[in-house]
Amino acid sequence: MTKTLEERLRDAKADLGKVNAGLVRHAGKVPIEVGNQFQTIIAFAGDIEHWIGMIHARAASRRLLDGLEGQADADDLVPLGGTRVKYQHVRLIGVQAYLATSWALADRLAGMVGRVLCTPEAGFDVSRPAQLVAQFVQKERKKSTAGALYESVRQTFGWPIAISYALRNHFVHEGGQLAGADFFDGPTAGSRFVISTDGWARVEEKAKSYGVEPSHHRAGPSWPAIPRDDLRAVLDVCERETDDALGVLVGSACRSLVAHVGYMIGED
Numbered sequence: 001m002t003k004t005l006e007e008r009l010r011d012a013k014a015d016l017g018k019v020n021a022g023l024v025r026h027a028g029k030v031p032i033e034v035g036n037q038f039q040t041i042i043a044f045a046g047d048i049e050h051w052i053g054m055i056h057a058r059a060a061s062r063r064l065l066d067g068l069e070g071q072a073d074a075d076d077l078v079p080l081g082g083t084r085v086k087y088q089h090v091r092l093i094g095v096q097a098y099l100a101t102s103w104a105l106a107d108r109l110a111g112m113v114g115r116v117l118c119t120p121e122a123g124f125d126v127s128r129p130a131q132l133v134a135q136f137v138q139k140e141r142k143k144s145t146a147g148a149l150y151e152s153v154r155q156t157f158g159w160p161i162a163i164s165y166a167l168r169n170h171f172v173h174e175g176g177q178l179a180g181a182d183f184f185d186g187p188t189a190g191s192r193f194v195i196s197t198d199g200w201a202r203v204e205e206k207a208k209s210y211g212v213e214p215s216h217h218r219a220g221p222s223w224p225a226i227p228r229d230d231l232r233a234v235l236d237v238c239e240r241e242t243d244d245a246l247g248v249l250v251g252s253a254c255r256s257l258v259a260h261v262g263y264m265i266g267e268d
Helices: 005-025 032-063 087-117 132-136 139-144 147-174 197-208 231-265
Strands: 077-080 083-086
Touching (some): 032 087, 032 231, 083 087, 132 231, 147 231
16 A cells, blocks of 8 residues: 555655764765765755644645535635635635645655755755756656656656646636636635636646646546536545655655665665
8 A cells, every 4th residue: 555645754754864874884985075965865854744744734724625615604604713704715715725735845845855866956956946846747847857757757647746736826826816717616605616617727728838648647546527526626636646746756765865875885
């Protein structure tokens, strides 16, 4: 059974500890500059508990969306904290919170794995860290990432990652509305989380602009039969697939680092 992203992160913390222990045992066996580069990667171990906390925060924001339409009163107001707010506003706030948290987590993890799996220009630029879409999905960026790894992630997980990223940009940067066209089918609780025809078309078009196709997903796990029926079903599939992709990248990076440093210090 595939490990969860949280389990992959705990494994990564252990792997980074192994790398550090090996370097301590063989202090002076690698050049100082090389050792310093390894230490910048090892230091990410200190952030892993926070990243796991972000997974839990994301889950909390996702729960806010469950059954939201059923909480509306006659005035189309739903509870938010200690007050009641228009349904469409709480729906927007909830989706934005969920997508923003999801992609803050993805950005942090991609920044870490980029130190190992990308070229120095892409992996060690602190002003512009490696990103999940730019380095591991987007077609024209493949020269900055290891070839077989890049193609396997892109072709296996590219479509759900691209859809999630397009949704994130549309909600966080555009507020779920553009050129007079709303993403959802209506503003009231009666519209639930149904996606408008124009809204879904815009998201699919944006996803394709990253150089991926709807066929770039795993053969087993499938999309909802009609994605427009409920955004929440789309979010859940994208989360599952993106988490698996991030877990693969985190595991690949940290296990590769353990092996590489082992060879460097002669512990193979």
